[in-house]
């Protein structure tokens with residue numbers, strides 16, 4: 001069984017039911033590696049990003065019957081007439097704003113005809129506006145700084161949705177929600193450094209030298225305060241939750 005706690009919970013729910021033909025509807029290294037280690041008949045993995053597909057082709061080895069496709073769910077011809085026993089939408093909903101803004105309410109109706117048996121949707125609950133402790137406040141500051149850098153680079157941020165929004169829209173799309181659960185998130189150094197790297201990378205798209213210097217100062221200040229916090233709290237920072245929804249094709 002995988003060591004990833006969300007994928008492990010999906011494996012537990014699936015039990016002895018065969019995975020069959022599987023669609024990874026918003027693929028990435030994390031989900032594709034996991035799926036490629038399961039006993040599936042065939043895998044189809046979709047990304048809207050040519051760059052991500054290039055990276056995945058180098059990093060994850062697929063079988064002859066597996067496919068990695070670049071396409072957008074706004075395109076009605078993408079995998080038209082095909083269907084899959086199991087469909088995974090892993091952090092897809094939150095990423096839609098980056099590739100198909102305002103399409104979120106159409107995502108599950110679009111995926112519905114592709115699901116023969118079961119859809120697993122995984123996502124991040126939107127962060128609260130305020131944190132209850134110092135560690136949580138640091139993670140919120142990090143998220144705001146990341147999004148500010150993304151916007152200043154003229155790129156689009158992700159937009160996360162709550163569990164109840166997701167269940168409501170799955171039901172409207174003709175799915176039956178079989179089960180759903182939330183798992184609290186504990187943030188550690190790897191996540192914080194990764195998000196700060198996103199901030200740094202976005203500075204490369206800015207022209208205003210004073211603004212770049214000010215943002216660099218913010219990034220380094222946050223890095224040192226966050227690392228100091230983690231030294232005092234090696235158990236990590238608890239904030240927010242991930243959710244999983246299991247939906248059956250009605």
Ligand SMILES: C[S@@+](CC[C@H](N)C(=O)[O-])C[C@H]1O[C@@H](n2cnc3c(N)ncnc32)[C@H](O)[C@@H]1O
Pocket residue numbers: 025026027028029030031032046047048049052071072073074090091092095096097098099100
């Ligand atoms: C957060 S990323 C990757 C999550 C992934 N499961 C992982 O392993 O980390 C989201 C993925 O969904 C894809 N995506 C987002 N909106 C999409 C859309 N409208 N059509 C197709 N793919 C989309 C992105 O291109 C990307 O491959």
